[in-house]
Amino acid sequence: MKKLISILLLSTILFHSHGQNKPNIILIYLDDLGVGDVGAYQKGTLRTPNFDKIAKGGVRFTNAYATSATCTPSRFALLTGKYPWRNPKAKILAGDAPLIIDTASMTLPKMFKKAGYKTAVVGKWHLGLGNGTIDWNTAIQENPNDVGFDESFIMAATTDRVPTVYIQNRQVVGLQASDPLYVSYEKNFPNQPTALSNPELMTKQKWHHGHNQSVHNGIPRIGFMKGGKSALWVDEEMTNVFLEKTLNFIEQNRQANQPFFLYYALQQPHVPRVPNPAFVGKSGMGPRGDAILEADWAVGEVLKKLEATGMDKNTLILFSSDNGPVLNDGYHDEAMEKLGKHDPFAGLRGGKYSLFEGGAKVPLLAYWKGTIQPAVSNALVCQLDFLTSLSNMLHVSIPQNDGLDFMNVFLGKSNKGRKELVLEASGNLAYRQGNYVMIPPYKGAPLLKEVNIELGILPDFQLYDLSKDPFQRHNLASSSTDILQKLKKDMQKAIGDSYQSTGKGVELK
Structure with missing residues (x-):
């Protein structure tokens, strides 16, 4: 037993003292x-x-x-x-x-x-x-x-x-x-072309939305240079x-x-x-x-x-x-x-x-x-x-x-991961606990039309059981009220009384 302990101590010393280990x-x-x-x-x-x-x-x-x-x-x-x-x-x-x-x-x-x-x-x-x-x-x-x-x-x-x-x-x-x-993100420099003023400069890609300022390498960008x-x-x-x-x-x-x-x-x-x-x-x-x-x-x-x-x-x-x-x-x-x-x-x-x-x-x-x-x-x-x-x-x-x-x-030695996780998108938060994810109500458009992506923003609470519904098609907020109330309290505890991001708050009442 003493020999085993000595070997372990030696290996620890080697790990800390020699870079190659x-x-x-x-x-x-x-x-x-x-x-x-x-x-x-x-x-x-x-x-x-x-x-x-x-x-x-x-x-x-x-x-x-x-x-x-x-x-x-x-x-x-x-x-x-x-x-x-x-x-x-x-x-x-x-x-x-x-x-x-x-x-x-x-x-x-x-x-x-x-x-x-x-x-x-x-x-x-x-x-x-x-x-x-x-x-x-x-x-x-x-x-x-x-x-x-x-x-x-x-x-x-x-x-x-x-x-x-x-x-x-x-x-x-x-x-x-x-x-x-x-470089400027406020205004263009005098006499400098943009994708709007000189569209012929876009020889490799053309902008669809939001990328119509300075053009470099045939590609329009965000910002002026x-x-x-x-x-x-x-x-x-x-x-x-x-x-x-x-x-x-x-x-x-x-x-x-x-x-x-x-x-x-x-x-x-x-x-x-x-x-x-x-x-x-x-x-x-x-x-x-x-x-x-x-x-x-x-x-x-x-x-x-x-x-x-x-x-x-x-x-x-x-x-x-x-x-x-x-x-x-x-x-x-x-x-x-x-x-x-x-x-x-x-x-x-x-x-x-x-x-x-x-x-x-x-x-x-x-x-x-x-x-x-x-x-x-x-x-x-x-x-x-x-x-x-x-x-x-x-x-x-x-x-x-x-x-x-x-x-x-x-390292693959355990399968016991997190119990909870707070997720963020553009200053809004969602809460994952076990197999459940809860999204509080937020104001705003539910769809970002420019990129055709649902933002998860709705005026009411959303609750999904990812073990049964990984694609989030069935909102359980109205049918699983006990779980919803628990997640509200636990999310409040996880984030504290308030948080700062885009100036928004999370309504968990």
Whole structure:
């Protein structure tokens, strides 16, 4: 017995003192990818062999959630372990919005740095930059490097928002002093063309709604931009650019025998969907399907790198998406017309922007060769819990947040997930407890007509038993009043007396 204890103590000491014994962590985060877009879930017709390799070799979660039905709030929760509705700034941000993460707060990369890891973010950021008006031509303060990332190579917001440039650490990549970059979300710059004034500039995609301001690379965007020509990205090359940075970071740390945390935030399949010519037409579903195949290929290249170097045996991969899918999200790109029998929504009601299941329910895969055994889990899990779970795995002390420790669930060793979860869409909240989900009454349109998605907004309470009604077709609020009253009280307890997001309150009487 004493010998066994000595061995356990020795292994613990080795784990903490030698970097190579700590697992690398790669968080692969896609943008607007639906459950049905991952072939392994067998809900759609799109084939994604590399996503599926992760799924079949690890744990595939069927009851997994982001915290929100839109990007910025989900990413805030992912990195901070805090519900986004606690932060009134955690809503879809403009490309020049200030950083919404307090630089003094604990974050996922800060936790890893405490554990001796090198940290990096590559890809989409969309959590704000700076602390006020940004001068894109000087060093950018209040950025990913200030919340725990040793290295960052990002785009500021989304591919459909200006500025359409890469930012490496604190500098816009390739910017020349002779041609400074200017950005505005309030008004256009004098004599600068837009999609409205010069529609002939839209040579690659045309706007359907809300994307009719500055045009770059033949694509209209949200916001106004002037100058910085040498720094502007080429959409078709973006996946390769981000992939190269990702592979270089992995290789550098492999050579240094240094454990690392990599947040690889791919831009697909967010609009505008402009895949590399090598993938155009490959899906038969138009640019959206082609973009997903391109992302699948990029993930495959990461897997190849890990396998070729033997790093796959010491690397935990977490794969997910920031919210549910959307088809027409602002451009004429035939996402709806060429969908065929493919179902990105996996039959779920709603989608991106929605309080229904299709809004925040996402694919989630956990893969660690030799450590995680292949399984399918129906445990209720959320990205909110990554920070707390991983900190406990690494024995790093962090301040209490909204996250809980479900590391054994993520590793496939337990099927006991969350008992409750508060979900958010555009400042409105829903409450999941066990198999039931309750949506309080809200004012507003029930349908977001521009994208043809039900928002889950009705003037009366909604109650659904997801074990019997996963597609939320039968409202039980009037027939299961005891359950409804219990969930009202429990939701009130979970969120407190009030919350700040869009200035709305939740009526739970």
